[in-house]
Amino acid sequence: MSHHTIEVKNLSFRYPDGHLALDNVTMSVAPNEKVALVGPNGAGKSTLMLLLNGVLRTREGQIEVCSLPLTDETLGRIRAAVGLVFQNPDDQLFSPRVYQDVAFGPLHMGLPEDEVRARVGRALAAVGMSGYADRISHHLSSGEKKRIAIATVLSMEPEILVLDEPSAGLDPRARRSLIELLRGLEQQTMLISTHDMRLVQELCSRMIVLDEGRCVADGPTEQILDDAALLERHGLEAP
Amino acid sequence: MTLSLSLQERYQAGDSPLHHLDPRVKVVMTLLLILGVVLTPEGAWPAYPLLWAVIGGLAAVGGLGAVRVARAGSVALPFALAAVTLLFTVPGQPIASIFGLPITDAGLTRFLSIMIRSWLAVQAALVLAMSTHFTDLLWALGSLRVPGTLVAIITFMYRYLFTLKDEAARLLRARAARSGILPGYRSGGPLFWRARVAGGMIGNLFLRSYERSERVYAAMLARGYSGQMRMLTPPQLTWGAIWWGAVPVAALLLVEMLAFLVWT
Amino acid sequence: MFLNPVLAMHIPDGFLSVAVALVGWALMVVLVGLALRETRDKLGERQIPLMGILAAFIFAAQMINFPVAGGTSGHLLGGALAAILLGPWSAVLVMLSVISVQALLFQDGGLLALGFNTINMGVITVFVGYAIYNWVQALPGRAHGNRLLAAAIGAWVGVEVAAIATSLELVASGTSPLQIALPAMVGVHALIGVGEALITVGAIAFIQQTRPDLLGETAKKAARGSSWIAVGLLIALLVVFLSPLASPSPDGLERVAADQGFLDAAQDAPYQLLPDYTVPVIKNEALTTIAAGVVGVLVVAGIGYGVGRLNSHGKAGKRGHTV
Numbered sequence: 023m024s025h026h027t028i029e030v031k032n033l034s035f036r037y038p039d040g041h042l043a044l045d046n047v048t049m050s051v052a053p054n055e056k057v058a059l060v061g062p063n064g065a066g067k068s069t070l071m072l073l074l075n076g077v078l079r080t081r082e083g084q085i086e087v088c089s090l091p092l093t094d095e096t097l098g099r100i101r102a103a104v105g106l107v108f109q110n111p112d113d114q115l116f117s118p119r120v121y122q123d124v125a126f127g128p129l130h131m132g133l134p135e136d137e138v139r140a141r142v143g144r145a146l147a148a149v150g151m152s153g154y155a156d157r158i159s160h161h162l163s164s165g166e167k168k169r170i171a172i173a174t175v176l177s178m179e180p181e182i183l184v185l186d187e188p189s190a191g192l193d194p195r196a197r198r199s200l201i202e203l204l205r206g207l208e209q210q211t212m213l214i215s216t217h218d219m220r221l222v223q224e225l226c227s228r229m230i231v232l233d234e235g236r237c238v239a240d241g242p243t244e245q246i247l248d249d250a251a252l253l254e255r256h257g258l259e260a261p
Numbered sequence: 262m263t264l265s266l267s268l269q270e271r272y273q274a275g276d277s278p279l280h281h282l283d284p285r286v287k288v289v290m291t292l293l294l295i296l297g298v299v300l301t302p303e304g305a306w307p308a309y310p311l312l313w314a315v316i317g318g319l320a321a322v323g324g325l326g327a328v329r330v331a332r333a334g335s336v337a338l339p340f341a342l343a344a345v346t347l348l349f350t351v352p353g354q355p356i357a358s359i360f361g362l363p364i365t366d367a368g369l370t371r372f373l374s375i376m377i378r379s380w381l382a383v384q385a386a387l388v389l390a391m392s393t394h395f396t397d398l399l400w401a402l403g404s405l406r407v408p409g410t411l412v413a414i415i416t417f418m419y420r421y422l423f424t425l426k427d428e429a430a431r432l433l434r435a436r437a438a439r440s441g442i443l444p445g446y447r448s449g450g451p452l453f454w455r456a457r458v459a460g461g462m463i464g465n466l467f468l469r470s471y472e473r474s475e476r477v478y479a480a481m482l483a484r485g486y487s488g489q490m491r492m493l494t495p496p497q498l499t500w501g502a503i504w505w506g507a508v509p510v511a512a513l514l515l516v517e518m519l520a521f522l523v524w525t
Numbered sequence: 526m527f528l529n530p531v532l533a534m535h536i537p538d539g540f541l542s543v544a545v546a547l548v549g550w551a552l553m554v555v556l557v558g559l560a561l562r563e564t565r566d567k568l569g570e571r572q573i574p575l576m577g578i579l580a581a582f583i584f585a586a587q588m589i590n591f592p593v594a595g596g597t598s599g600h601l602l603g604g605a606l607a608a609i610l611l612g613p614w615s616a617v618l619v620m621l622s623v624i625s626v627q628a629l630l631f632q633d634g635g636l637l638a639l640g641f642n643t644i645n646m647g648v649i650t651v652f653v654g655y656a657i658y659n660w661v662q663a664l665p666g667r668a669h670g671n672r673l674l675a676a677a678i679g680a681w682v683g684v685e686v687a688a689i690a691t692s693l694e695l696v697a698s699g700t701s702p703l704q705i706a707l708p709a710m711v712g713v714h715a716l717i718g719v720g721e722a723l724i725t726v727g728a729i730a731f732i733q734q735t736r737p738d739l740l741g742e743t744a745k746k747a748a749r750g751s752s753w754i755a756v757g758l759l760i761a762l763l764v765v766f767l768s769p770l771a772s773p774s775p776d777g778l779e780r781v782a783a784d785q786g787f788l789d790a791a792q793d794a795p796y797q798l799l800p801d802y803t804v805p806v807i808k809n810e811a812l813t814t815i816a817a818g819v820v821g822v823l824v825v826a827g828i829g830y831g832v833g834r835l836n837s838h839g840k841a842g843k844r845g846h847t848v
Contacts, residue, residue: 075438098442106438112469113431116462118734127439129454132446160468160735178441270630295637300543336632337537343701344540350702375700379539379635386538386632395630410561410573415622417577422584422626429585449592453723456599459591460727463601466589467610467728468736470582478574486570 026050027182027211028074033083035069043069045235051213058222059215061232062257067215071184075106088181102131105175109187111167115159120170123159127178145177149203165196169203182211189218201225219261223247231256271390279323279392283498284401286506291389297513298381301520303374308520315512316384323392334384347372395419404495425470432462534646534691535627538635542698549640556648557621563614576615580622583607599720604650605680606725613655620647641694645687649758654683656755672733673726680725681718688714
């Protein structure tokens with residue numbers, strides 16, 4: 023494969039308090055691939071996701087998204103290409119009504135009004151929430167908020183969807199329907215950070231294990247989930 | 262990301278005599294130092310380095326680094342803009358000119374005096390903040406007769422300050438993450454819309470804060486809260502602590518006397 | 526950088542003369558004492574957790590900005606918003622907590638200057654903003670009951686009056702000449718006030734759509750005496766600051782402050798600030814008149830409003846704030 027959606031080379035990141043969150047990470051994601059990012063709390067998963075979108079910046083290492091190197095000039099275009107879904111949907115839903123939040127990305131990109139409307143309609147349909155446009159986000163259930171949060175980035179039609187702990191805090195039914203929803207987005211490249219190994223097994227063909235800021239394993243999901251010694255070493259459990 | 266960086270707490274744990282000094286003495290001492298600095302007559306040039314020696318000396322005793330405190334004391338410098346026109350407007354002998362406007366000697370004296378006094382006062386406040394944990398500071402304010410309700414409110418505020426600051430930072434991140442740009446389109450949206458989005462984020466934060474306060478209140482009631490915040494009995498104020506605090510204040514008095522009587 | 530109200534209005538120590546700073550402290554002590562009594566009666570044991578968490582909220586809300594143009598950004602100061610959400614007395618305590626923590630923990634604003642910083646940002650924005658918010662909603666015609674319009678105007682005027690007060694305090698301290706400080710502060714804050722108004726409207730709109738119950742409760746309540754506080758503040762502004770500056774005969778405040786160089790500023794500022802050898806930028810006489818006019822209009826409007834409220838809300842006046 024010559025073209026990768028995401029290409030990360032020798033990436034390191036240190037927080038201002040001195041904590042080294044990522045230590046020389048190299049990885050890539052190919053188009054249409056669905057990759058899981060697993061590892062214990064504090065392994066650097068969320069940091070990596072924030073770096074991919076340019077919310078955090080570092081000088082050590084390179085990030086390329088759709089063959090564009092991440093720089094000050096390309097930052098806006100990369101944010102349009104990487105749709106980041108945060109763990110807590112309350113952080114992401116900052117408009118009173120569902121419609122306004124799903125329209126934020128397209129409006130910020132300066133798309134014409136009818137295009138914005140069409141995209142909001144498609145995004146809400148894709149997450150199965152078409153009737154919710156005029157609802158008040160604050161009053162929705164956790165599962166519903168999660169779907170709307172995904173719609174808010176789908177409306178930007180990103181090249182890659184990056185999800186942080188998508189199934190955390192959901193009841194079994196909401197979790198099940200979320201997995202079905204993500205599986206239904208077949209053409210969408212995805213990078214999913216999660217502790218939910220059954221979700222990994224069902225959705226992702228490949229997984230990357232991070233621990234203490236290092237990439238410690240990268241391979242087919244089945245192969246890694248079969249390696250009991252590796253899982254135990256990094257505080258993970260087989261499903 | 263710069264946001265969460267800029268709000269680092271100043272306090273630096275330490276084992277110096279300044280750290281161990283009774284916080285009540287430290288608060289009173291700091292207020293007197295600031296009062297003295299601001300009272301210094303303008304143009305009393307020899308007084309300023311001496312005042313800095315007193316404040317810098319305290320910083321050094323506290324292991325805070327006199328130079329570092331001096332550098333951090335420049336936070337108030339942007340406010341100089343409020344006083345800079347004094348250079349031209351205070352009547353006096355013209356000594357130089359910028360853009361054709363003459364700078365007067367009296368104007369320069371007043372402007373420099375204001376800037377130096379402000380810089381010294383900020384350093385005194387910094388020494389207090391860097392050597393005293395905020396909870397000790399609040400306790401000291403309470404025993405110095407600041408109303409208990411107010412101290413309790415600020416204590417609560419401090420408890421949730423960093424939690425809510427992080428929530429605000431996450432909202433900002435979520436907005437930044439979706440602020441994409443497409444080549445060939447004018448991005449950013451109209452100004453009014455941007456302001457309304459920021460307002461919406463604040464509304465979101467308010468509701469989460471308000472609902473949190475309801476949960477916290479319920480949890481407090483569940484633990485037997487009845488409207489009174491109880492405080493431990495304050496330890497005795499020792500003469501040793503008072504003498505300790507009196508030394509820099511005495512030095513300040515001496516400098517001020519000289520400044521008023523000799524140097525002006 | 527000066528378009529950030531958090532920077533433009535937090536006066537550091539050294540910029541206010543000791544006499545002026547002490548007047549500010551005295552005013553603050555009285556007003557905060559009143560606020561503590563009012564809120565204790567109305568909130569009871571809920572006061573502490575609610576005020577504390579909402580003070581942390583205002584602090585965090587001041588971080589949320591929006592890009593305006595050329596690298597500048599709009600920010601919230603929050604006085605009017607706090608007043609609309611909590612009622613003016615609670616808002617004073619919330620703003621005082623925010624301003625104290627900024628001074629003690631982050632050295633944003635001085636300790637000696639805390640008195641006037643609280644008056645400017647925590648009392649004037651609150652009471653002026655709140656009075657105008659209620660007044661605009663009570664107007665007949667299209668503005669009647671228009672909460673968002675009322676919030677916008679209240680927030681803008683509150684910031685503007687606070688800016689006038691700040692510049693007058695700097696003038697009285699001999700830190701800034703009147704004919705530069707006043708137009709500069711008023712001009713800059715005319716813009717900052719627009720940001721304040723837009724953000725306040727956005728926040729109120731969010732809450733109105735999401736939890737209208739929280740707004741309904743406070744909006745209908747008459748805060749007993751709150752409009753008189755707004756009026757009193759404006760009169761104080763006029764009397765305490767403009768009269769010693771405008772009148773050539775020395776009075777009490779001037780004498781107290783004589784040895785801080787205050788007298789030079791007070792006497793010379795309005796009349797000889799730009800000596801003959803410089804080009805006078807603005808005729809100071811005209812400016813003093815304009816400033817007096819602005820404050821005068823506000824006072825008249827405030828008194829008219831206060832009297833009107835006293836008549837129409839006499840009965841509702843005793844209902845409490847439970848937020």
